[in-house]
Amino acid sequence: xxxxxxxxxxxRRLATSSxxxxxxxxxxxxxxxxxxxxxxxxxxLRPLHHSGVIEQHPRVPWFEVHAxxxxxxxxxxxxxxxxxxxxxxxxxxxxxxxxxxxxxxRSHLQALRALLxxxxxxxxxxxxxxxxxxxxxxxxxxxxxxxxxxxxxxxRNVHRVHEVLQRPILxxxxxxxxxxxxxTLSEAEFLAEVVARTGCAVLLDINNLHVSAHNQxxxxxxxxxxFLSVVPTDSIHEVHLAGHSILVLRDNHLFxxxxxxxxxxxxxxxxxxxxxxLGPVPTLVEWDTRIPTFTVLxxxxxxxxxxxxxxxxxxxxxxxx
Amino acid sequence: xxxxxxxxxxxxxxxxxVDFLKRAEGYSSNEAxxxxxxxxxxxxxxxxxxxxxxxxxxxxxxxxxxxxxxIAIGYARCHPPRAACLNVYGSGFPKYLQSVSTRAIAAPFLxxxxxxxxxxxxxxxxxxxxxxxxxxxxxxxxxRLHRSLRCEEYEYPxxxxxxxxxxxxxxxxxxxxxxxRRHLAIWRKNDGAGVKVLSPSSGRFLTAxxxxxxxxxxxxxxxxxxxxxxxxxxxxxEVLSGLFCLxxxxxxxxxx
Numbered sequence: 001x002x003x004x005x006x007x008x009x010x011x012r013r014l015a016t017s018s019x020x021x022x023x024x025x026x027x028x029x030x031x032x033x034x035x036x037x038x039x040x041x042x043x044x045l046r047p048l049h050h051s052g053v054i055e056q057h058p059r060v061p062w063f064e065v066h067a068x069x070x071x072x073x074x075x076x077x078x079x080x081x082x083x084x085x086x087x088x089x090x091x092x093x094x095x096x097x098x099x100x101x102x103x104x105x106r107s108h109l110q111a112l113r114a115l116l117x118x119x120x121x122x123x124x125x126x127x128x129x130x131x132x133x134x135x136x137x138x139x140x141x142x143x144x145x146x147x148x149x150x151x152x153x154x155x156r157n158v159h160r161v162h163e164v165l166q167r168p169i170l171x172x173x174x175x176x177x178x179x180x181x182x183x184t185l186s187e188a189e190f191l192a193e194v195v196a197r198t199g200c201a202v203l204l205d206i207n208n209l210h211v212s213a214h215n216q217x218x219x220x221x222x223x224x225x226x227f228l229s230v231v232p233t234d235s236i237h238e239v240h241l242a243g244h245s246i247l248v249l250r251d252n253h254l255f256x257x258x259x260x261x262x263x264x265x266x267x268x269x270x271x272x273x274x275x276x277x278l279g280p281v282p283t284l285v286e287w288d289t290r291i292p293t294f295t296v297l298x299x300x301x302x303x304x305x306x307x308x309x310x311x312x313x314x315x316x317x318x319x320x321x
Numbered sequence: 322x323x324x325x326x327x328x329x330x331x332x333x334x335x336x337x338x339v340d341f342l343k344r345a346e347g348y349s350s351n352e353a354x355x356x357x358x359x360x361x362x363x364x365x366x367x368x369x370x371x372x373x374x375x376x377x378x379x380x381x382x383x384x385x386x387x388x389x390x391x392i393a394i395g396y397a398r399c400h401p402p403r404a405a406c407l408n409v410y411g412s413g414f415p416k417y418l419q420s421v422s423t424r425a426i427a428a429p430f431l432x433x434x435x436x437x438x439x440x441x442x443x444x445x446x447x448x449x450x451x452x453x454x455x456x457x458x459x460x461x462x463x464x465r466l467h468r469s470l471r472c473e474e475y476e477y478p479x480x481x482x483x484x485x486x487x488x489x490x491x492x493x494x495x496x497x498x499x500x501x502r503r504h505l506a507i508w509r510k511n512d513g514a515g516v517k518v519l520s521p522s523s524g525r526f527l528t529a530x531x532x533x534x535x536x537x538x539x540x541x542x543x544x545x546x547x548x549x550x551x552x553x554x555x556x557x558x559e560v561l562s563g564l565f566c567l568x569x570x571x572x573x574x575x576x577x
Contacts (some may be wrong), residue, residue, distance in 0.1 A: 068406045069408075071405075072446055073446050074445075075513065078449075095405025100329065101329060108404070108406070130329060132405070133329040133330055134330060135403055136333060137402045137403065137405045138361075140364045140368070144325075145325070149325045150325055176357075177360055180328075254357075254360065
């Protein structure tokens with residue numbers, strides 16, 4: 001978020017050698033050290049809260065940021081420099097379009113690689129979805145049919161990303177409003193195959209699973225149980241939690257994954273059920289629309305931590321991606 | 322064509338071409354266009370509208386919310402993003418504004434304001450502390466301009482319009498919407514972009530230097546038609562003040 005842009009008509013600034021060096025130029029001595037992400041609840045950090053975090057230094061075990069916010073944005077990059085110096089980071093992408101028939105764009109991958117070099121995030125993730133075709137990039141996560149052809153495409157694209165970023169990524173199950181007719185595999189079967197063929201890890205978004213199950217008239221608990229019995233649990237390196245809303249149609253209800261409210265009880269219950277199988281796991285509370293005060297985000301993260309302690313009896317220490 | 326490609330191209334066409342319906346309660350799962358596509362449409366156009374509102378805050382302030390949204394959606398349908406990162410989305414929006422009529426305000430005025438918003442946004446995304454190669458102004462004075470610096474010419478007082486609070490914009494609209502040509506220096510500073518009004522002579526001088534002209538030629542352009550003493554005074558006050566440049570003067574081989 002850009003700050004005050006008021007004019008500076010009357011201000012005279014003496015040029016100094018530090019200005020020549022430049023505050024924005026990357027100085028290797030201030031690059032963040034690689035910090036492990038502990039298996040407890042972090043917070044999805046949005047630009048609205050950057051300055052508060054930098055000034056007040058809240059006790060948060062780790063932050064996750066949206067990678068694309070920082071590409072070509074010197075101001076936000078400088079803020080993230082300060083944050084990354086003190087907190088472990090996870091970089092969450094939305095623009096790799098891993099399900100597109102076209103390969104991930106080289107320029108975007110290079111931009112992400114530059115961010116990885118600069119911030120040394122512990123986790124890097126994107127979604128099992130697509131949003132780019134014919135040179136157009138749509139800012140949404142569109143559903144894939146879970147077919148053999150799509151599987152080959154995703155595997156090819158994940159390999160390509162691994163090759164350029166030189167590290168494995170986490171793949172997140174998306175929220176869906178319908179089951180596409182060309183699907184021949186379940187989502188869990190599809191993800192498990194991608195994991196087996198690429199060595200990527202999995203980011204289990206429990207709110208997405210909850211939303212998708214409702215929208216496809218499936219039982220969320222059974223869906224989670226199926227997911228955890230098909231996807232290798234040791235490949236699940238992160239869990240997402242978020243709020244959703246319900247859209248009332250003339251003849252139906254749709255659950256919308258809008259990340260605009262507190263996590264609902266149904267999702268908390270699924271989270272506890274997942275923890276019983278997974279053990280302690282880095283967990284993130286996402287909030288992207290109608291973003292509340294930082295205190296509310298801390299409350300949600302604290303609730304996730306309490307559930308983890310109550311269910312598993314401990315937090316985890318270090319997670320390797 | 323592969324089934325997957327066919328599905329993705331068909332979906333893209335539907336998302337961009339089907340009329341955008343804002344009212345969610347009007348949706349029905351029995352309609353020809355699946356509800357889920359309408360939800361994706363709402364997300365896509367909502368995101369793009371927010372991205373344009375972020376890049377063009379003064380335009381958004383001048384237009385009513387509905388008006389801005391209508392224009393932004395129209396633009397987004399004609400010019401969907403070509404990159405995954407929305408920080409660079411919408412560079413064609415000022416030109417697009419020229420082609421659409423708005424009930425709220427004259428299009429030429431909006432074009433100028435949008436160009437200004439775009440310049441400020443572009444400058445704010447530049448790195449700090451990077452300078453152009455030094456330019457020797459005279460035997461002992463060297464000027465280094467900030468690499469983010471832009472010198473732009475506007476027909477309207479866009480900087481004043483930007484600074485008018487949204488709550489009083491309707492009261493000031495008449496005054497600020499009158500043409501008043503000005504040159505503005507826009508450069509990256511700590512908390513975003515700095516803006517300084519320049520005299521026409523200083524504007525010509527800076528524009529020439531940024532184009533790579535020799536300083537002597539830039540001076541000739543600056544004084545053309547003006548009192549040279551006044552031009553030099555303005556250059557010292559407006560350009561050499563150090564807001565967006567470093568000025569180094571050597572005395573007997575020493576830098577000061």
